[in-house]
Amino acid sequence: MAQIEYAAPASIKEAVGLMANGGNSARVLAGGTDLLVQLRAGRLKPGLIVDVKSIDEMCSISVNKNDFRIGAAVCGAEVNEHKRLKKAWPGVCEALDLIGSTQIQGRATLGGNLCNASPAADSVPALIAASAVATIAGPNGRRKVPVEKISKGPGKTVLKKGEIVVYFTLPKPAPRSGDAYLRMIPRTEMDIAMVGAGVSLTVDKSGTCTAARVAIGAVAPIVLLVADGAKALIGTKIDDAALNALAAAASAACNPIDDMRGTIEYRTQVAGVLACRAALIAFERTRS
Amino acid sequence: MPTVSMTVNGAEVSVEVENRTLLVQLLREQLRLTGTHVGCDTSQCGACVVHMDGIPVKSCTILAVQAADADVLTIEGVADGDTLHPMQAAFRENHGLQCGFCTSGMVMAGLDIARRFPDVDDATVRRELSGNFCRCTGYHNIVKSIVAGAHAMNEAGG
Numbered sequence: 368m369a370q371i372e373y374a375a376p377a378s379i380k381e382a383v384g385l386m387a388n389g390g391n392s393a394r395v396l397a398g399g400t401d402l403l404v405q406l407r408a409g410r411l412k413p414g415l416i417v418d419v420k421s422i423d424e425m426c427s428i429s430v431n432k433n434d435f436r437i438g439a440a441v442c443g444a445e446v447n448e449h450k451r452l453k454k455a456w457p458g459v460c461e462a463l464d465l466i467g468s469t470q471i472q473g474r475a476t477l478g479g480n481l482c483n484a485s486p487a488a489d490s491v492p493a494l495i496a497a498s499a500v501a502t503i504a505g506p507n508g509r510r511k512v513p514v515e516k517i518s519k520g521p522g523k524t525v526l527k528k529g530e531i532v533v534y535f536t537l538p539k540p541a542p543r544s545g546d547a548y549l550r551m552i553p554r555t556e557m558d559i560a561m562v563g564a565g566v567s568l569t570v571d572k573s574g575t576c577t578a579a580r581v582a583i584g585a586v587a588p589i590v591l592l593v594a595d596g597a598k599a600l601i602g603t604k605i606d607d608a609a610l611n612a613l614a615a616a617a618s619a620a621c622n623p624i625d626d627m628r629g630t631i632e633y634r635t636q637v638a639g640v641l642a643c644r645a646a647l648i649a650f651e652r653t654r655s
Numbered sequence: 656m657p658t659v660s661m662t663v664n665g666a667e668v669s670v671e672v673e674n675r676t677l678l679v680q681l682l683r684e685q686l687r688l689t690g691t692h693v694g695c696d697t698s699q700c701g702a703c704v705v706h707m708d709g710i711p712v713k714s715c716t717i718l719a720v721q722a723a724d725a726d727v728l729t730i731e732g733v734a735d736g737d738t739l740h741p742m743q744a745a746f747r748e749n750h751g752l753q754c755g756f757c758t759s760g761m762v763m764a765g766l767d768i769a770r771r772f773p774d775v776d777d778a779t780v781r782r783e784l785s786g787n788f789c790r791c792t793g794y795h796n797i798v799k800s801i802v803a804g805a806h807a808m809n810e811a812g813g
């Protein structure tokens with residue numbers, strides 16, 4: 368078996384340098400819960416592994432005046448222990464809380480969930496609904512990309528050679544905002560989403576929706592931001608007519624696969640149902 | 656080949672490994688601590704759970720080089736000589752195992768559950784055990800064991 372090189376740099380600059388010079392088989396290692404499984408299965412043969420867990424900027428959470436910054440290598444369990452984040456973005460936190468088991472959540476990171484580029488990644492619809500933006504560092508400096516623009520299809524991202532996701536920025540929610548994430552799995556736990564839906568919304572004092580974002584996962588090659596779903600909610604009091612329109616928009620956006628977890632018809636219908644249920648929970652949370 | 660140093664069950668060890676070596680391979684094949692088991696190749700079963708710096712991890716999903724300088728606790732380090740730890744004793748008393756393949760992972764998970772929820776109830780144990788599979792017991796007696804073990808640890812003052 369070919370030798371694998373391993374490095375655990377302490378700075379972004381060093382990590383980017385290693386990734387840029389490491390050839391096409393260089394891989395970032397964060398929690399390893401996708402990468403090491405793929406390595407063991409022989410599906411991935413990295414020549415160089417760059418462990419980013421020693422880079423402070425990637426492993427910390429900070430609260431700024433207008434936003435939260437979550438390091439790409441922060442694990443889900445740590446996000447769930449952060450009280451202010453949990454209060455601001457409960458939907459993002461509940462999505463992270465669904466990933467694997469306790470032992471997986473203590474390792475699995477946000478950056479890994481996004482960059483593994485599975486259409487069923489649970490945190491991604493919630494992050495998209497939350498308007499999260501990824502800051503990417505590369506050989507030519509830094510750039511910011513909205514989370515919905517990162518994946519290009521299963522296992523593929525827009526990251527160029529040498530690029531690493533450093534952190535995610537989530538805005539501080541406006542007053543009377545709420546978010547939620549729901550997924551459907553064939554078993555009760557430890558399974559991959561057949562459909563996932565993340566919704567965030569804001570209402571005015573009269574309870575009328577003024578802003579919304581709807582994202583659905585596992586029903587297309589990438590997680591989808593459903594603009595028509597948001598339009599169905601804005602200007603309404605999340606009444607039955609709005610929910611029906613949301614369900615229709617979510618189902619219309621689907622382009623799913625048929626597999627052992629669910630048929631095309633089932634996934635398409637469930638996407639509409641889950642989007643509505645997530646919208647109702649998010650709506651309820653605008654009051655707390 | 657790199658040499659990694661870590662503490663395993665209180666003892667300092669230094670071992671030569673390949674970069675691809677998993678922590679579980681280091682423990683089982685190099686240190687001959689075969690109480691930690693491998694029950695799957697997809698990181699799902701939990702037979703390989705150990706504590707790394709006090710946190711439960713699946714040792715099949717961590718490179719040995721990532722555990723450099725860490726403090727690792729395996730099932731072999733849980734008992735006090737010939738005296739079983741209260742969590743182990745609870746598994747024996749409550750018939751918490753049949754073939755025993757999952758048991759070391761269950762005990763390691765149980766110790767962490769007891770630390771985080773001293774007054775734990777059945778529902779919490781069931782939720783927390785989602786990453787540990789058992790083919791034999793139907794879980795009922797494992798849940799009973801962990802609840803009893805956690806309460807015994809609580810009474811003994813942790």
Ligand SMILES: Cc1cc2nc3c(=O)[nH]c(=O)nc-3n(C[C@H](O)[C@H](O)[C@H](O)COP(=O)(O)OP(=O)(O)OC[C@H]3O[C@@H](n4cnc5c(N)ncnc54)[C@H](O)[C@@H]3O)c2cc1C
Pocket residue numbers: 394395396397398399400401402403404419439440465466467468471474475476477478479480481482483487488489490526530531532533557558559560697698699
């Ligand atoms: C038992 C089990 C259950 C699981 N259950 C779920 C589930 O319910 N829902 C779910 O969504 N996922 C699940 N997963 C998949 C996995 O745990 C998640 O996708 C996790 O978030 C991956 O994060 P990681 O830090 O472990 O990634 P890693 O394995 O370290 O990396 C994943 C990929 O992303 C790349 N990468 C990582 N970080 C960066 C970065 N900062 N910049 C650029 N590239 C990067 C890596 O090179 C690699 O290709 C499960 C996995 C297991 C083993």
Ligand code: FES
Pocket residue numbers: 692693694695696697698699700701702703704713714715716
């Ligand atoms: S052997 Fe590690 S989870 Fe199965």
Ligand code: FES
Pocket residue numbers: 751752753754755756757758788789790791792
């Ligand atoms: S006792 Fe046999 S697998 Fe659990």
